[in-house]
Amino acid sequence: MKRISAYLLLAMTILLSACGQPQKKSLVVYFSATGVTKAAAGQIAQATGADLMEIVPAQLYTAEDLDWRIPDSRNQVEEHDRSCRPAIQPMDIDWALYDTVYIGYPIWASEAPRVINTFVESADLSGKVLKPFCTSGMTPVEPSVEALRTSYPTLNWQDGLRMNEVDEATLNRFIGKE
């Protein structure tokens, strides 16, 4: 009888402390210069019920900025300078609410654009499950995820997903809903 009471007490304590803890949520953050990654981010937010937030560069990219055929265009200058951190608009995020963060970006020269580095370095991502996703012309997501892992080895990077024409089963596996 004593043992049953002890178990009951333990169960009630666990239940009460669980009730006191707000349920952690997922957040989808993304940068998109021309709208493709924005649509992919919306798809993930809809499938997961996650909050959605855009990473907006302080200075938006013009069509000329994005033209990689112009040797000194903005994207080329940023790509050739690994330490470049383009400013982003402030993001009001209560990090304590989230345990999983989906981070989306277009592939630029096989990697995530440098604004993603700006975001990662300005955010409180330690201890969170990070799920990178991208859109691209054809480059797979893996090299960009490897670069992020190398730059931020203490963060918990999961395998990424290229979202172009992704099928439902693959998306469900990515979001852990199988």
Ligand SMILES: Cc1cc2nc3c(=O)[nH]c(=O)nc-3n(C[C@H](O)[C@H](O)[C@H](O)COP(=O)(O)O)c2cc1C
């Ligand atoms: C500066 C720049 C560099 C790019 N580099 C690559 C690349 O290396 N590989 C690739 O497959 N696509 C590349 N792309 C194509 C984009 O990744 C693709 O169009 C992406 O879906 C655009 O997403 P967004 O509309 O969200 O900006 C590049 C596009 C730009 C503007």
